[in-house]
Amino acid sequence: MKKREGEGYSKKNLDAALQRDVSANPSSPVVAAFRVFQLELDAKHDKYERLVKISRDVTIESKRTIFLLHRVTNVPNAEEVLNEAEGKLDAVRQKIGQIAEELRGEDIYQFHRAFTPGIQEYVEAASFLHYIRHRSLISLEEINARLVFMRTERAELKGSVEAEPPGAYVLTFQVTPSDYLLGVADLTGELMRMCISSVGNGDIDTPFQLSQFLRQIYDGFSFIGNTGPYEVSKKLHTLRQSLGKVEDACYTLRVRGSEIPKHMLADLFCSRTAHVDPEEGLV
């Protein structure tokens, strides 16, 4: 797909349009009407492309936050990492603020396809951080509550001391329930990874906590079943695989944990998951 790229493209467009105009009869009402449509469609497509761009930035930054959070398991000072992640997510939220600004006065579903990947990734990162901190699932309301932005009109920016200048307005961004669900489904993959790496660090409790949490999420998704959007049922399969791996890890820990010295557990565990993997595809 061709991307519109700023000034260069629109100038080329203009030239091309001018050339076409020579052949079109400018006085005709049909041509006049289509010129109006041209403006309307171009404005819409430009907005769409701008949203896609912001959404990509949101995706990239959220992914980086998730990688950062994975480091939490083998770092002495976890709090430092969590604070850094929080800082990164603040930056992501500013980007989402830009999306909210683009969508001001628009029907958000008209452009939903442009920014849904970014939002899902953000939900994944935010819920991952929330899980590490509180060992619970972040709710849709909690996510939405943090996506409220105060904006002031440009004119008011020059040093007014009032707390609420008259041009201030509140922007909110509402994550849709299905974006939330898809983000949570992605979260389970991250949790599975976290489980494996915490075994590597000799952490015996985390895998059991994680398997319980994942089981709850899996039950939740089974409860929703096919009432959800199509993508949700697609993710259910991956979710099942993640759950299988985590449950298997807990099984190994329980059975062999008492027999084998802790420092060897990790090796044993890794070889076992590798052995189980090919069977997983058949289930």
Added chain:
Amino acid sequence: MSVTDMFSHIQGFLSADQDVREDIRKVVQNLEQTAREILTVLQSVHQASGFKEIPSKCEKARELFCTVRTHISDLKTKFPVEQYYRFHEHWRFVLQRLAFLAAFVVYLESEALVTREEVARILGIEVVREKGFHLDVEDYLAGVLIMASELSRLAVNSVTAGDYSRPLRISNFINELDSGFRLLNLKNDPLRKRYDGLKYDVKKIEEVVYDLSIRGLAKEPEAIEK
């Protein structure tokens, strides 16, 4: 909030959403039924006997558009107006058909391109999004493109029925439409695909005009005009 609570909360959202979709689907089915009836009425213009009856057929079609308006006002009550694009897919197809039918009726009556405002008026909807249930510009354009292929068929059939002047008028009209569409910067979407078909309609009508002119059949109306 526990995980289970959270999921049953979301489940509530989803099943409410499904109910709305179910309601919309029912109304859209009625709309499709009426659209087919209108199409059947208008199809008779392709028959040799139908050419004289064009005004009466158009009148009949316009009567049927009253039913369309009641269905659409019914549809408007089924969902919150600011969520138009959330459910857009459900009525997009039928709205394009209806835009085509409205455009076709207006063409048969006045041989002019229907404006977007006129289509919206015939269907009893708005042009601008802010005012409520509206006609998306892409749906309007798609409807116009469906009409173009219908007109290329009409050109062929009017020759068969012995009306040699109509293809020339259709040819002028379609050419104007084509230059209008060439002004648009379309993305690689369904509208673009449909627009790619327009050149075949143009070509077909040009062939008809060619056939008529090499046989001297096209001259007759020009002589009358002079």
